[in-house]
Amino acid sequence: MNTSNTTSTSASTRSTAEWQAADAAHFLHPFTDFQALARKGSRVIAKADNLYLWDSEGHKLFDAMSGLWCVNVGYGQKSLVDAAARQMLELPFYNAFFQTTTPPAVELAELLAEVAPPGFQHVFFSGSGSEGNDTVVRMVRRYWELQGQPGRDVIISRWNAYHGSTMAGASLGGMKYMHAQGGLPIPGITHIDQPYWIEHGRGMDRADFGKLAASWLEQKILEVGPDKVAAFIGEPIQGAGGVIVPPETYWPEIQRICDQYGILLVSDEVICGFGRTGQWFGCQTVGSRPDLITFAKGVTSGYVPLGGVLVGERVAKALIEQGGEFEHGYTYSGHPVACAVALANIKLIREQGLVEHVRDDVGPYLAAKFEALRDHPLIGDTQTCGLMGAMLLAKAKTSAAGGPELFDPALEVGMVCRSHCFANGLVMRAVGDRMIIAPPLVITRAQVDELMGLIHRCLDLTVAELRTRGQF
Numbered sequence: 001m002n003t004s005n006t007t008s009t010s011a012s013t014r015s016t017a018e019w020q021a022a023d024a025a026h027f028l029h030p031f032t033d034f035q036a037l038a039r040k041g042s043r044v045i046a047k048a049d050n051l052y053l054w055d056s057e058g059h060k061l062f063d064a065m066s067g068l069w070c071v072n073v074g075y076g077q078k079s080l081v082d083a084a085a086r087q088m089l090e091l092p093f094y095n096a097f098f099q100t101t102t103p104p105a106v107e108l109a110e111l112l113a114e115v116a117p118p119g120f121q122h123v124f125f126s127g128s129g130s131e132g133n134d135t136v137v138r139m140v141r142r143y144w145e146l147q148g149q150p151g152r153d154v155i156i157s158r159w160n161a162y163h164g165s166t167m168a169g170a171s172l173g174g175m176k177y178m179h180a181q182g183g184l185p186i187p188g189i190t191h192i193d194q195p196y197w198i199e200h201g202r203g204m205d206r207a208d209f210g211k212l213a214a215s216w217l218e219q220k221i222l223e224v225g226p227d228k229v230a231a232f233i234g235e236p237i238q239g240a241g242g243v244i245v246p247p248e249t250y251w252p253e254i255q256r257i258c259d260q261y262g263i264l265l266v267s268d269e270v271i272c273g274f275g276r277t278g279q280w281f282g283c284q285t286v287g288s289r290p291d292l293i294t295f296a297k298g299v300t301s302g303y304v305p306l307g308g309v310l311v312g313e314r315v316a317k318a319l320i321e322q323g324g325e326f327e328h329g330y331t332y333s334g335h336p337v338a339c340a341v342a343l344a345n346i347k348l349i350r351e352q353g354l355v356e357h358v359r360d361d362v363g364p365y366l367a368a369k370f371e372a373l374r375d376h377p378l379i380g381d382t383q384t385c386g387l388m389g390a391m392l393l394a395k396a397k398t399s400a401a402g403g404p405e406l407f408d409p410a411l412e413v414g415m416v417c418r419s420h421c422f423a424n425g426l427v428m429r430a431v432g433d434r435m436i437i438a439p440p441l442v443i444t445r446a447q448v449d450e451l452m453g454l455i456h457r458c459l460d461l462t463v464a465e466l467r468t469r470g471q472f
Contacts, residue, residue, distance in 0.1 A: 020041035020042055023041075030165070049076045050076060051439060059425065064427055069297055072274055072440055079348055080345055081303075083340045083343065091336050102339070105125065108342050112310060116281065120311065123308050125307070125308040125330075125332075125335075126307040126308050126330055128305055129164055129294060129295070136231075136266055137168045138326075138328045140230045141188075141230060143264065149227070151228060152228055154189070155190075155233060155266075156217060156220050156232045157173065159194055162240035167184070170185075195209070197209050200213065214249070230263065231266050232264075233266035235267075236283055239272070241431065243384075243385075246286070250286075264314075270307070274297075274346070274349065277358075278355065279359065291312040292315060294308075294309055295307060295308055299345065299346075300338060304337060304341050305332075305338060306339070306341070306342055352442070362444070363384075370391065378462060387441060389436065389438075390436045390437075392404060393433040414434065415430055417458060417462040421458045424461070
């Protein structure tokens with residue numbers, strides 16, 4: 001299935017220390033304390049195959065995060081590489097401005113309409129999920145202008161949501177530490193609390209909490225004014241926020257509220273799309289019917305950058321039939337090489353039955369393994385959906401407030417665990433004290449077992465360190 005991988009010539013000509021020095025001298029990394037990284041030195045990843053990475057020292061890592069939630073088909077898929085090479089030779093670039101198109105962009109638009117939920121026949125391409133959500137803001141407001149309601153421009157999102165790091169994307173997101181830099185959010189964007197039972201619902205039945213959390217949307221609509229609210233945006237499953245899986249009652253009630261007030265519903269599927277939840281799109285898993293779907297990451301499995309917005313019939317009809325130019329776009333909208341890779345990627349997902357593989361096989365298998373993790377002394381809660389999983393590190397399994405007793409955030413227990421993960425060949429992300437995974441969709445049951453063995457080892461090492469410190 002995969003090609004064999006060898007370290008590139010350039011990677012072998014420098015030592016790790018030399019790579020780290022050049023990196024510190026020139027490369028400003030995203031979401032990074034540059035001074036601290038320069039002191040420590042970057043981890044240099046040199047090659048990859050299937051689910052595995054190797055650093056410049058030859059250490060093997062199990063990539064349980066699919067790169068950054070994106071390498072759905074795994075590393076080293078030759079068909080994607082060949083698609084890029086063919087397209088680069090034939091037409092490496094042309095733009096979609098000036099009433100011009102390219103065959104790969106048209107073919108991908110057709111294919112996306114085929115795999116999307118019913119009612120999605122149009123797509124607007126971008127270069128990333130962040131750009132896709134910037135497009136959402138422009139498109140939502142343009143829609144309401146065409147309806148003769150230009151004052152209907154407020155978009156409601158959720159705290160602890162992640163919708164990108166551009167000005168509009170970061171504003172839509174609910175990461176307060178991002179808002180603290182750059183005067184965010186921009187005007188016309190407001191937030192409600194997230195449907196996280198541990199934070200807001202302990203002591204309540206989870207189904208009842210799901211309805212309560214959804215009711216916060218209606219409260220906000222009434223607070224802002226129904227005639228001013230344009231849309232609500234949410235990830236079906238919050239990814240970067242810590243794999244927050246809402247109660248099953250949440251999304252149907254959100255849909256009811258959106259329908260009642262006539263506001264647009266936007267499903268941010270940058271993480272959840274293309275099989276991650278066991279359906280082609282996460283909205284199909286949670287039971288919502290969005291008007292717009294943001295996508296990126298899994299559309300090319302991260303091999304080349306591509307994003308966009310699937311546009312439902314309600315919005316597309318207004319944009320097309322009511323005329324006028326939509327004053328928005330990107331140099332790389334519908335980039336032919338990116339679209340060619342996306343076509344090969346979606347073809348591979350279909351040929352290998354990866355959506356069904358997640359839904360019927362490895363997704364339920366992973367869920368059972370995560371449920372068993374609850375017996376570990378360090379685990380206070382677990383959640384999974386398809387091939388997304390989270391485990392909450394907790395001081396005790398019960399507390400007076402209901403649910404687990406949490407650690408003092410100042411202890412940064414999640415970071416302690418993450419350090420043991422990297423030291424023991426596992427890429428697992430820490431979001432506070434929630435340890436999260438999202439492995440490639442090609443993972444097998446045997447590899448799930450391998451992953452769980454690594455997780456257990458790292459949890460045990462974390463417990464041992466915390467006990468040595470007198471913190472557990």
